[in-house]
Amino acid sequence: AQSVTQLDSQVPVFEEAPVELRCNYSSSVSVYLFWYVQYPNQGLQLLLKYLSGSTLVKGINGFEAEFNKSQTSFHLRKPSVHISDTAEYFCAVSEAQGGSEKLVFGKGTKLTVNP
Amino acid sequence: GAGVSQSPRYKVAKRGQDVALRCDPISGHVSLFWYQQALGQGPEFLTYFQNEAQLDKSGLPSDRFFAERPEGSVSTLKIQRTQQEDSAVYLCASSSSGRSNTEAFFGQGTRLTVV
Numbered sequence: 001a002q003s004v005t006q007l008d009s010q011v012p013v014f015e016e017a018p019v020e021l022r023c024n025y026s027s028s029v030s031v032y033l034f035w036y037v038q039y040p041n042q043g044l045q046l047l048l049k050y051l052s053g054s055t056l057v058k059g060i061n062g063f064e065a066e067f068n069k070s071q072t073s074f075h076l077r078k079p080s081v082h083i084s085d086t087a088e089y090f091c092a093v094s095e096a097q098g099g100s101e102k103l104v105f106g107k108g109t110k111l112t113v114n115p
Numbered sequence: 116g117a118g119v120s121q122s123p124r125y126k127v128a129k130r131g132q133d134v135a136l137r138c139d140p141i142s143g144h145v146s147l148f149w150y151q152q153a154l155g156q157g158p159e160f161l162t163y164f165q166n167e168a169q170l171d172k173s174g175l176p177s178d179r180f181f182a183e184r185p186e187g188s189v190s191t192l193k194i195q196r197t198q199q200e201d202s203a204v205y206l207c208a209s210s211s212s213g214r215s216n217t218e219a220f221f222g223q224g225t226r227l228t229v230v
Contacts, residue, residue, distance in 0.1 A: 004157075032216050043119070043206065043221035044158070051216045090157050094216075100171060101146055101210065103219065105157030 002027040002093045006106035014114050015083055021076040021109045023091030030096040033074040034103065035065055038088045047089075050074060051096075061085070086113045117141065119222035121207050127228045128197045136192045136225045140209030147190050148219060149182055150206040158206055164190060197229045 007022040025031065032051050036044040048059025055067040065076045074091060088110050092103040120139040128134050140147050146165055150158035151174075160174040166187035175182070179198075184190040194201055204226050208219040 006157075036221075041223065043223045044208075045221070046218050049216075049218070092157075096216070100163075101214070101217070101219075102148065102160040102163055102171065102174075103150075103158070104160070105150075107155070107157045 002029075002031060002095070002104045004091050004093055004104055004106035006091055006109050008109050009107065010110045010112070012112045012114060013081055016080050018079050019077065019081050019085075019111065021089050021091075021111065023074045023076065023106060025072050025074065025091070025093050027072075027093060027095075031093040032096050033065075033067060034092040034094070035059065035063070035074070035076050036090045036092060036105075037061075038090065038108075040087075044090065047076070081111075081113045083113050083115060085111060087111060119207055119209055119220050121205075121222035121225050123225060124223065125226050125228075127230060130199060130229055131196050133193065133195045134197055134227065136194075136205050136227070138190045138192070138207030138209075138222060140188065140190070140207070141211075141220055142188075144209035144211050144220075146210045146212070146217075146219075147184060148208040148210075149190070149192050150208065151176075152204040152206055152224070154203070161192070161205075194227075197227075199229050202227055202229045 003026045035047040050067045091106045149161040152158045163171040164184040179195045181193045204224040206224045208221045210217045210219045
């Protein structure tokens with residue numbers, strides 16, 4: 001079984017500042033890693049995913065994440081945030097290599113960007 | 116539209132009432148998922164279909180929950196004798212293949228409130 005821990009439930013930050021949202025996972029099998037964003041009253045939208053290869057993954061809206069196998073982490077970063085980045089961010093894993101397609105999510109991190 | 120559509124968007128049910136939640140996936144998508152998102156939590160897996168076959172229902176919390184996808188397209192999640200703990204947002208997602216590295220597209224969800 002897999003589990004995902006998002007260490008910060010809320011992250012306030014000023015506009016144009018950098019931000020890092022932390023994610024750690026636990027799994028006995030290889031996993032794929034995902035970050036989803038949820039704007040108010042919207043469904044989840046995929047930001048980026050790590051399947052294999054380069055450990056630095058770039059996604060939409062200027063976000064990137066780095067997979068660290070030894071630390072079982074997949075932290076999300078953006079060098080300069082905008083007001084419009086205010087949303088809830090979810091880290092998720094799924095079993096790799098023919099495993100179940102279901103996603104296991106963390107509890108989410110609410111990012112608030114202040115002017 | 117081209118996205119995953121869920122109806123109704125909001126549902127208020129009296130305790131003990133039966134409810135049915137509908138999901139229209141993206142046309143041609145093979146896989147369909149249901150997740151439950153309680154307030155302040157990440158989505159939790161309920162069940163998974165590949166075409167009309169329900170391959171995993173391990174996340175359904177009790178036998179009051181039932182899901183079907185009879186023609187491999189539209190799916191319905193039914194909750195019998197609703198309880199207050201069933202209050203949550205129910206998310207539907209679909210993906211184009213049966214592989215765990217494929218992006219899942221989420222609907223906006225149905226917010227169920229049991230009073």
